[in-house]
Amino acid sequence: MGARRMAALSQRVDVFRVPCRGPGDLGAVQALVDAGELHPADIVAVMGKTEGNGCVNDFTREYASQAWCAWLAKALGISEAQAEQRVALVMSGGTEGVLSPHFTVFARREAPAASNGKRLVVGRAQTRDFAPDELGRMAQIEATAQAVRDAMADAGIADAADVHFVQVKCPLLSSAKLAAAKAPVTRDTYESMGCSRGASALGVAVALGEVAAAELSDASVCHDWSRYSKRASASAGIELEGNVVIVLGEAEGSASPYRIGHTLMRDAIDGEGVRALLASLPGTLVNLLAKAEASPDGRVRGERHTMLQDSDINSTRHARAAVGGVLASIAGHTALYVSGGAEHQGPPGGGPVAAITRIDA
C-alpha cells in the first residue's frame, strides 16, 4: 500500500456497503463495477464481516481476503501480491445473531475541492516492520502513533478532533516469529493477538491525544484498562510484519457526499450515545463500525453474565451477537461492522462506535 498522497482538499471518498452470499462471493461488488458506480482502481480499503467464528480457526477471513486479491488482480491487471499491498483488506470474522455478512468498500479519488463544510476523508499509512520482541510493547505503540499521524496527513486532517475511527491491522507472534524472539511479550500465539491489538490501540490513543505517551510503559499493555482510545479498532493478522493504519475522519474541502461521527458504548447494552450520534448526523446511515467485548468483570450493570464461563461458545461470539442486536435495533439494518477483541478500544466491556451517513447531494 504505497503512500499515494493526494492534495488534501481535493479527495472524494465513496463508501459502498455490499452484501455477499459467502466469504468468497464478490458478485455484488462486480455488479457495482458493471453499473459504473465503483471503479476498482479507486478502492483503498475494504472492511468485511465474514461468517466464521472470528476466533483462531476462522478461515473465512483468509478465504475472503484471497477472493478479494484474486478479484483485484484480475480487475487491475496486477499480481495478487500487489493487490494485497495496494488495498487494505480488513476481514473481521463473526456474524452472530442478526449480523449480516457484508463488505464495506472505501473508494477514493482526486476531486475538485468542495465548499459545503466538513465531509468524509480517508487516509492510510503503515509502520516499519516490527521485531518479534517489539510486539505488544512501547515500540509498537510509538510506531503506531506515528503511522496514525501519517495517515491523518494522507487524509488531509490537521486536527485530531476530526478523526472519528482508526482501523489498525497488526501482526501477531506466529510460531516462526516466536522461534526468532528473545524475550517476547508472551509465548502464546493467541495471547499475542490481544497484546498486539492492545498496543496498537494505545498507539492510536497517543496520536489522538487521548492518552499521553509519558503515562504509558510496556506494562500498561493489556493491564491498565483505564487507558484506552475512544476511536481505535484493531485486528491482528498472521500475514503482516508491521501495522497498517486506516484513518476515517472529516475535512473541509472534501468532495465526499458522506459525513462521519463517533461515540462510545460504555457497556454492551448502552445504546443512548449511538441514538444521539445518529440524531446529530444528517443523511442516511451507510454503516456503523463498532467494537464489542464481554465485560471482563463478569457483570453488565451489576448483573452476572455467563459469556466468560461458556466453554461451548467463545465470549467474543456472545459479545458480537448481543451488541449486534443493540446496534441493529437502532440502525434499522443488520449488515453492521461489529468486531470483537476490544483491548484498550473503549472502556472495559464497552467500545467505540462510528457512524457514516450519506448526504444526497
Place this chain on the structure above:
Amino acid sequence: MGARRMAALSQRVDVFRVPCRGPGDLGAVQALVDAGELHPADIVAVMGKTEGNGCVNDFTREYASQAWCAWLAKALGISEAQAEQRVALVMSGGTEGVLSPHFTVFARREAPAASNGKRLVVGRAQTRDFAPDELGRMAQIEATAQAVRDAMADAGIADAADVHFVQVKCPLLSSAKLAAAKAPVTRDTYESMGCSRGASALGVAVALGEVAAAELSDASVCHDWSRYSKRASASAGIELEGNVVIVLGEAEGSASPYRIGHTLMRDAIDGEGVRALLASLPGTLVNLLAKAEASPDGRVRGERHTMLQDSDINSTRHARAAVGGVLASIAGHTALYVSGGAEHQGPPGGGPVAAITRIDA
C-alpha cells in the same frame, strides 16, 4: 397444582426477580424468605432463565427444577412430588450474550379488594392428560383454549383484552409415548416439542380471540404461520402429561402493586413497540417476558442472517443473544426472560413481549 380458586377481587400478587449463581443456587430466594419479604406458601409460579444451551441436552433446566422442588419440599414440609404439583416451574435454558441467569417468582395471596384501577393478577389451570396422538393437533388446541379460560377465571379476568401474557408448559412425545402412539404428529422427539408448543400457542390464540377455532385444523400447526398469538409463550417439557397454563393480566380490585402490559416485536431488532410499552406503563420495570426466534426466511429486514446455517451454534442461541441485547438496551438491565422456540407465538422472526412494572404504593 390444585385449582386453589380465590375470590377474584381480592388477590395480591408479588413478583420477585431473583439472581442466582448457578442452576442449583436458591440462596437469594432463601434470603427473601429470611427477610420476611417472600412466604414460600404463597409461591404459585417460577419462571427461570438457566445458563444451559436451551436445547436438547440442557440439564440446567432439570437441575434447577430439582433444586426448587427440594427447597419447596423443605420449606413447606411436603414431598418433592407435591411441590412439583403445587408450583408451576417453568425453566427456560439459555442466557446467551448479556442475559443474566435468574428466577422470576410469582407469589399470590388473598387480600382485601383495592380500588386504585387495574393491577396485576395471576391465574392457573391445567388441561386433562393428552393421548400421544393428540399432541400437536386440534385436541391440544381446544383443551388449551379451555384451560386459558379457566386460568382467566382463576385470575379474576373477565375480558381477554386484560390478558397480557400466557405461559404454557406442554408435553412432548418421549420415546415411551411414541411407542404407545398410533399415528403421532411426528416420530421425532425434538420435532414434537415444536408441534406441542405450536398447538399450545394456537390454543391461547383461540381463547384470547386472536384466531377463530373454525379457521384451524390439524394441518395449521407449524404450517400456517399467519395464525399466531401475540400473548402466548410455550415451552415443552418431558415430565408432563397435560398442559399447565399461567395467565398474567390485570383486573380491577387487585391489591397488587404491579402493572403489566404487552406488545409485539415484529422482527428480532424491533425495539420501538417495547419502548412505547415501557413509556405507557407507570412504575419501575421488574422484568420483560419475551420470545425470540431466528427468522425462518433467513432474513431480517431484507438482509441475510446466518443463524439457521450455523452448525456450531443452534439458531435459538443466536436469537436469544440478539434479542436479549435489543431488550436489555431498552430495559437497562440484563436479567430478562427471553425464551426461544416461538412457533405461533408472534409473527415469524418476531415475538410477544410483556412488561411488569412495580408501582411504589
Place this chain on the structure above:
Amino acid sequence: MGARRMAALSQRVDVFRVPCRGPGDLGAVQALVDAGELHPADIVAVMGKTEGNGCVNDFTREYASQAWCAWLAKALGISEAQAEQRVALVMSGGTEGVLSPHFTVFARREAPAASNGKRLVVGRAQTRDFAPDELGRMAQIEATAQAVRDAMADAGIADAADVHFVQVKCPLLSSAKLAAAKAPVTRDTYESMGCSRGASALGVAVALGEVAAAELSDASVCHDWSRYSKRASASAGIELEGNVVIVLGEAEGSASPYRIGHTLMRDAIDGEGVRALLASLPGTLVNLLAKAEASPDGRVRGERHTMLQDSDINSTRHARAAVGGVLASIAGHTALYVSGGAEHQGPPGGGPVAAITRIDA
C-alpha cells in the same frame, strides 16, 4: 472431466498423501511437483480432509477447492472452470480428534501393461444432470449405477468384486433448485444432502450387485436401512448438477505399485475387520478411506451414546472423532480420510473402509 478413456491394461496410478497447513495451503503439493514426483497433468482426483466443521457452514471445503482450481489452472495453463471439470475434487470437512488435515492425490498415466498380479486402478465417469425432482429417487439411483459401470470400464475393471471403494460427489437441492422443483423429495436443503447421498450409495450398491434394483423404490431412500453398499462413499456439494463417480479397484496388468482392499466396520468401535484387512494386504499403508456416523438407534453395543442429543456438537463431528481414534490406533498415523454422513454406506452406525498400500517395486 472428460471420459479420458485409456487402454485398461496399461494404466499406472500413483497415490500421494500430502499434509497441509490450512485449507488453502498447497505448498507440499507444489514440493512434490518440484521434486519431479508428481506431474500436474496426471492428476485425476483429490480427496481432501479440511479442518472445518464438516456441516452446513463449513467454508473450508469450498476454500480448498478454490485453491486447487487456482493451482491447477496455473500449473496446466487452463481456466479455473476447466480445472474443476478436469479433476474430481472431493473435499470432506472435519478433522475432529486426532485427524490431520491432508489431501490424497490420485495421478494416472498410460503405462505398459505389467504382469505382477492385481494392482490399483482408478476410473471416473459422470451422470447426466438431474432435474430437481429426480434427486433422492430412483432416477438418481439408476443413473448412478450406470455411471459406476462406466467408471469401472474406464478403470479396466470387469468384475465388480475388484471394486473396493466408490466415491461419489452428488448435487443437493439448493434454494434455487427448490424454487424450480414441483414435488421434491424434501424442501429442506440440509435434508436433501442426505437424500442425495443415500440415493447415490444405493446406485453404487446396484452397480456392484450388493442390492437388486428390483428391491428398491423411491421409498427405500433414507428409510430402508437394511439396504446398503459396503463400498460406497458419497458426499453432496452445491456446485454440481449431476453425480461424479470415482471407482477405486484392482486389475491385472495395472502398472501401479499399489494394492487396495476393503472391509466393513459393523459399528463405530469395530476395529477387527480393519486389522485383518491390513494384515492381508502387502506393502506399506498409504491411507484409509472410511465413512463414520453416529448409530441412529442411540446405542453402541447396547450402551447409550449422546451424539444425537448434543446440541453443542453435531453428531457427525462426534462420529469422526471417535472413528478417527479407532482407525488411527490401527493405522499408526492420523492423516486418514474419515468422512461423515453415511446413509446407505455400510450398516447403521458402521461404515465402509478401504485401505491403499504401496508395494515398493
Place this chain on the structure above:
Amino acid sequence: MGARRMAALSQRVDVFRVPCRGPGDLGAVQALVDAGELHPADIVAVMGKTEGNGCVNDFTREYASQAWCAWLAKALGISEAQAEQRVALVMSGGTEGVLSPHFTVFARREAPAASNGKRLVVGRAQTRDFAPDELGRMAQIEATAQAVRDAMADAGIADAADVHFVQVKCPLLSSAKLAAAKAPVTRDTYESMGCSRGASALGVAVALGEVAAAELSDASVCHDWSRYSKRASASAGIELEGNVVIVLGEAEGSASPYRIGHTLMRDAIDGEGVRALLASLPGTLVNLLAKAEASPDGRVRGERHTMLQDSDINSTRHARAAVGGVLASIAGHTALYVSGGAEHQGPPGGGPVAAITRIDA
C-alpha cells in the same frame, strides 16, 4: 470421609459399572440395591462420567453429585453434607464420541482374608485444608504424597508397585479464595484447576517413587512436563478445601473377586499397551480408567492435529472423543472412564490407563 481403617488383609471390594439415563438418574443404582447386590453403607467411592462439556460451565457434574448426596442421605438416614463427607464422589464431565454416561461404584466391606493371590483393594485418605497460596505448589505436592501413603495404608498396600491408579480430587482457586490470597500461583480460576491437578499428580508421583521430591520445586508444576506419574488421575472441584485421595491397587489376602493393572498410552492413539494389559489380566473387563489430552506440541506421531486451534470445540472434548474411540475398540464397550486434563498424568499427549477385571469366583 473418615479414616475408616480396617484390617488390611480382610477387605472385599466390589465394583459396579452402572448406566444412567441422565446426570440425575440413579435408577440402575437403586435396582442394584433392590436386588441385594449393592449395600449403600458399603459405598466408598463413585467415579462418574456425565454428559456435559467437561469444561467450565458443565453443571452435569454438580447435578450428579447432588443427586448422589440426596440418594445416599435417604438410603443411609444421614444428611446430604454427611453423605458428601462419607463417599468420595468424582464426577468427570464429557462423554464425547462413543463414550456412554455411567457411574463406577466402589463398595468395600470387611471380609475374612482370602488366599488366592493379589486382588483388588481400595484405600482413601485426605490432606489438611490448603491455604490459597499453597495450591499448585510444593505444599500441595508434599501433602498429597503423604495422603497417598495414608490411603495405601488404608488399602493394606505396602509396596508402591501394587498401586495401579490414584484418583485425586483437588481444590481450585475460586474468586473467594483469590480474594484471600497474597501471591497465588495464578489469578485465573480456570488456570488454577490445571495447577492444582498438576501439583496433585506430582504428589502421587512422589509417593509412588516415580519422581524424587528433591527434583521438584514450585516451578516444576505445569512447566517441567518430563516429570509425571504413570498412575495418577486428578480432577479439580470448587467444593473442596483439601485433596481427597483414592488409591486402587492389589494386596494379598483381599477377598475381592477383581484384579487391577495399569499401563501407559504414550500418545492419543497408542493402543498397544492397553491390549497387552488386557491380555495379561485374567477375568472379564469391568472398566478402564484413563486420562486423555491433546498433545501440547500440536502433533500426533509427527502429523498436525487441530484440537488446540478449534475455537468451537474445547481440546479436552476432542481428546476424550478420540481416546474414547481407541479404548472402546479394544475394550469392546463404551461406558469407559476417560477423563481430560492430564497435567503431569502420563507423558505429554498420552496418559495412564488402569483396567479392572472381574474373576468369576
